[in-house]
Amino acid sequence: MTLTKPPDKFWQLLVVLLLGLTTTGLVYNHREKEEVKEQLAATQNEWQACLAAGKAMASIMARQWQLAGCKMRKGLLVRNRQGKTVLLDSLVEKYNDQLLVLRFSWRSCQDCQLQEINYIQQLRSSHRAVIIASFETFRDFELYMQTYKVALPAYFLESGKDLLANRVENSSDVYSFITDSTYQMTRVHVGSTSFPQLSQTYYQTILVN
Amino acid sequence: MIWRPGLRYKVMYSDTSQVIIRLLIAGFCCSCSNLKDKQPLEQPIPKRLPFEFRESVAMADLIEPDYTLVPLLADSANMIGAVSKIVFKDSLIYIMDGRITQKIYVYDTKGRFKYSFGELGSGPGEYNTLTEMIVTGKNIYASDGSDFTLLCYLPDGTFQYEMRLDYWLYEALPYNRQQLLVYAPTDLSFNSANEALVLKIIDADLITEVAGFFPYQEAHDDVPFRGYLCAYNNTYSFARPLYNKIYSLDSARNLYLRYELDFGVHNWPISVQQISQDPEESERLFREGGIMSIVHRLLETKEQMVFQVIMMPRDNSGADETANTWLCIIDKSKDKAYAMHTVADDSGLTMFTFPIATAGNRFVSVLYPELFNEFLGRLSKDELQTLGKRLADPTLIRRSYQNPVLLIYRFKAQLNI
Numbered sequence: 279m280t281l282t283k284p285p286d287k288f289w290q291l292l293v294v295l296l297l298g299l300t301t302t303g304l305v306y307n308h309r310e311k312e313e314v315k316e317q318l319a320a321t322q323n324e325w326q327a328c329l330a331a332g333k334a335m336a337s338i339m340a341r342q343w344q345l346a347g348c349k350m351r352k353g354l355l356v357r358n359r360q361g362k363t364v365l366l367d368s369l370v371e372k373y374n375d376q377l378l379v380l381r382f383s384w385r386s387c388q389d390c391q392l393q394e395i396n397y398i399q400q401l402r403s404s405h406r407a408v409i410i411a412s413f414e415t416f417r418d419f420e421l422y423m424q425t426y427k428v429a430l431p432a433y434f435l436e437s438g439k440d441l442l443a444n445r446v447e448n449s450s451d452v453y454s455f456i457t458d459s460t461y462q463m464t465r466v467h468v469g470s471t472s473f474p475q476l477s478q479t480y481y482q483t484i485l486v487n
Numbered sequence: 488m489i490w491r492p493g494l495r496y497k498v499m500y501s502d503t504s505q506v507i508i509r510l511l512i513a514g515f516c517c518s519c520s521n522l523k524d525k526q527p528l529e530q531p532i533p534k535r536l537p538f539e540f541r542e543s544v545a546m547a548d549l550i551e552p553d554y555t556l557v558p559l560l561a562d563s564a565n566m567i568g569a570v571s572k573i574v575f576k577d578s579l580i581y582i583m584d585g586r587i588t589q590k591i592y593v594y595d596t597k598g599r600f601k602y603s604f605g606e607l608g609s610g611p612g613e614y615n616t617l618t619e620m621i622v623t624g625k626n627i628y629a630s631d632g633s634d635f636t637l638l639c640y641l642p643d644g645t646f647q648y649e650m651r652l653d654y655w656l657y658e659a660l661p662y663n664r665q666q667l668l669v670y671a672p673t674d675l676s677f678n679s680a681n682e683a684l685v686l687k688i689i690d691a692d693l694i695t696e697v698a699g700f701f702p703y704q705e706a707h708d709d710v711p712f713r714g715y716l717c718a719y720n721n722t723y724s725f726a727r728p729l730y731n732k733i734y735s736l737d738s739a740r741n742l743y744l745r746y747e748l749d750f751g752v753h754n755w756p757i758s759v760q761q762i763s764q765d766p767e768e769s770e771r772l773f774r775e776g777g778i779m780s781i782v783h784r785l786l787e788t789k790e791q792m793v794f795q796v797i798m799m800p801r802d803n804s805g806a807d808e809t810a811n812t813w814l815c816i817i818d819k820s821k822d823k824a825y826a827m828h829t830v831a832d833d834s835g836l837t838m839f840t841f842p843i844a845t846a847g848n849r850f851v852s853v854l855y856p857e858l859f860n861e862f863l864g865r866l867s868k869d870e871l872q873t874l875g876k877r878l879a880d881p882t883l884i885r886r887s888y889q890n891p892v893l894l895i896y897r898f899k900a901q902l903n904i
Contacts, residue, residue: 384569384586384587388586388589388616389615389616389633392607413587414569415855415857416857417855417856417857418568418569418586418587421566421568421587421588422568422587424566425568425587425588471633
């Protein structure tokens with residue numbers, strides 16, 4: 279029995295085959311690694327989003343607790359849409375313990391302001407609600423109300439003046455509350471576009487039910 | 488200085504060609520990354536600028552008398568609310584109102600309204616929050632601060648396309664040809680707690696990152712606002728607000744420290760030296776609202792560099808921001824720096840407000856109608872006529888204006904303060 283030397287083509291084919299297998303293996307391995315990396319990144323993003331949502335909710339609840347029980351300042355002067363100066367006390371008396379106040383300043387998130395205004399305006403009983411907004415100038419206030427077609431009664435409080443008797447108001451907050459002749463704020467809600475359902479339910483509960 | 492290539496596109500060919508293409512890209516990146524070692528032959532030596540403080544300065548000592556007034560005229564449907572940014576480009580004035588109406592308005596240099604564009608909404612060309620406007624020679628970009636989108640319009644306001652970013656774009660400037668210099672957080676997620684701020688250059692069409700500056704840990708204490716970037720004569724400057732430093736970047740991407748600001752031991756509510764030496768303390772003070780900004784609204788012309796310092800008391804509830812604001816001017820030729828608390832004029836009602844933009848070698852301030860009309864109301868008929876000569880279009884002299892008026896002026900070349 280004699281062994282014959284394999285033809286040169288055999289070695290060439292073997293080299294090509296081995297190279298092919300190695301390349302395929304490398305590519306497959308690389309792809310697998312990429313997939314795992316993508317999955318990990320997706321999970322990490324989801325986890326971070328959950329964490330961020332949790333933090334945002336905790337911050338909202340903390341603000342609500344801070345604001346709950348605060349009192350509105352007495353004798354505060356505001357301006358109506360026509361520019362006429364009115365006493366805030368007269369507004370509270372007019373609505374007879376049923377007043378819902380939406381409060382924001384130009385420094386707060388505009389998406390949040392418009393979300394809250396839209397939810398209130400969608401409800402039939404929105405006539406019990408008023409806006410007290412602070413802008414740098416009355417012109418800014420009026421232009422804002424015109425631009426976004428705000429139909430709710432809105433009052434301008436000079437920027438830098440506190441609505442609350444105790445200094446806990448933060449100009450970045452958009453919040454709503456019910457008030458009565460005691461000027462006490464109850465059922466405080468801090469609006470955020472991260473939780474639109476929360477705002478919708480709040481206004482439905484307060485103004486409809 | 489760090490150079491980080493950020494190629495992110497996917498190649499959809501066969502496996503082998505993918506490997507070859509990736510090898511080629513890697514080779515290209517390696518060859519490019521050698522550029523990071525290519526430092527300029529001579530790094531400019533940063534200038535240390537001690538500040539001289541002035542409680543009150545007369546407007547006449549500060550501003551040249553050859554100022555111009557440009558009342559912005561429009562119908563009731565195109566009223567401008569609060570002016571967030573102004574750009575002068577190709578004989579047009581682009582004005583962004585990112586606070587009230589959330590629109591971009593275009594005027595000619597005489598103050599005549601041309602058109603406005605941009606709407607709130609979720610349709611094509613619409614955004615939720617207008618946070619930045621970038622005007623290049625070719626396009627206008629509007630940044631939507633609520634969903635990481637950069638919208639591209641033609642200069643006539645026609646919507647072209649939108650691009651998705653993976654970060655918030657706080658501020659940007661056109662850089663070289665079709666590139667943007669961006670101040671943005673590094674983080675990819677919308678609500679991330681691990682946000683750090685960097686300066687980077689992106690390609691305006693592909694949103695591909697070309698170069699990035701400031702290692703993340705160093706940038707961590709910077710402030711997420713706008714007003715830190717400016718450009719003059721192909722030099723792009725960036726103020727690091729909590730570090731009292733002004734960096735500049737040339738068109739060859741060389742970033743260098745240009746000015747170190749020495750505010751000394753001035754009796755501000757918070758010691759600036761303490762802030763710059765203790766990053767943890769500075770961050771805590773910033774979160775508590777004590778610092779609004781140290782170097783803010785940075786602007787540059789041939790003779791001066793100008794910026795604001797806003798320092799609030801630690802308990803800033805109800806504090807008057809204006810009362811805690813200082814105007815700072817760097818005289819570039821003499822390397823002298825001044826911080827001024829109030830700028831007063833003879834009439835008792837100052838027309839001067841902090842500059843918001845530059846127009847050539849001049850600065851631009853915004854006079855809002857409430858204040859400006861009050862000022863006009865005090866003038867006699869003759870005085871009103873004299874002031875009328877300052878108008879870009881003297882035929883438009885009126886007793887009252889509904890829209891803001893632009894005050895375009897030069898600071899005195901020889902500051903006598």
